[in-house]
Each structure stands twice: as C-alpha cells, then as structure tokens.
Amino acid sequence: MARDENIAAQEKLGEGINAGNLDVIHEVFAPDVVDHDPAPDQGPGPDGFRHFFETMTTAFPDLQVTVDHLVADDENVCIAYQISGTHNGEFLGVAGTGKPVQARAVQIARFRDGQIVERWGSTDALTILQQVGATPAG
Numbered sequence: 001m002a003r004d005e006n007i008a009a010q011e012k013l014g015e016g017i018n019a020g021n022l023d024v025i026h027e028v029f030a031p032d033v034v035d036h037d038p039a040p041d042q043g044p045g046p047d048g049f050r051h052f053f054e055t056m057t058t059a060f061p062d063l064q065v066t067v068d069h070l071v072a073d074d075e076n077v078c079i080a081y082q083i084s085g086t087h088n089g090e091f092l093g094v095a096g097t098g099k100p101v102q103a104r105a106v107q108i109a110r111f112r113d114g115q116i117v118e119r120w121g122s123t124d125a126l127t128i129l130q131q132v133g134a135t136p137a138g
Contacts, residue, residue: 002074006111010077013116014065017053025050030115037121040092060085060101078108083123087132092125094134101131 009028016024029046041055042048057063063085071078082104088096107121129135 002111002114003072005114006075006077006109007070007072009111009114009116010070010079010109014067014081017057017063017065020057022050022053022057025053028116030112030117033115033117033119035119037119056083059087059089059091059096061088062086075112076108076110078106080104080106087128091132092129092134094129094132097132099132101128103127103131 013024013028016022016028026046029049031045033045033049035042035044035048038048039052039055042052060083063083065081065083067079067081069080082102084100084102087094087099087101090096103124104127105121105123107119109116110118126135
C-alpha cells in the first residue's frame, strides 16, 4: 500500500506543478524534508521547494513536467522526467528569450507516510542554458 500511496503523492506533485498549483508542495513534502541536491538560492524545507518552483514558473510560465520512467518500492519513488517550457523570465541570470526549452532530469524521493522526506536529483541546466543561447552548444 505504501508504494501506491507514494506514487500517488509523486503524481499529485507533478500535476500540481503542471497546473501552476504550488500549494501542493506543502502537502507532498514533509516539514522536515531534506534536499541533498538543492538548487542555487533554494532554502530548506517545503518553503525552499516552493521558492524554487516559483522561480522556475516565473522563468518558464508554461513549465511542464513529464515523467518518462518511474520505479518505486515501499519507501522510494525514482523518476526520469523531462521539463519543458518557454523561457519568458530570468533563469540563472539570463533574461527571458521567448525560446522553448526541454531538458532531462532524474529524481529519487524517499517517502514516509505519503510525504517526501528526502530528495536527490539532477536537472540538465547546461542544456537549458544552451537552448536559451547563454552558452555555446557543446
């Protein structure tokens, strides 16, 4: 049962982000959540995640998260996913360009009682920066 509950919470998070409903963050992330790979300027806990996603949805107002692959056990949900959107606001110091972006990412989330208590992850920010013209394509 825990596995299905955790998958449902992960899906709820993705649906909330895609719909622009960031209130879901405080439902899915435990108050004492630890992010082992925080973004620059991301504070601790659910508020840190909310700030991160506010920054992302300001930079990419049409931000979408699409899960390509999911693996789960009773405690962990691991996803390989893509983010996409239009760069209309500042991202890592680069002013909005109106260019579409798409990048891959991976996340491992450990759950307790249907909430994320630990997170590890990586997003291909270099690809995003290349797509908006901030760095030469490699």
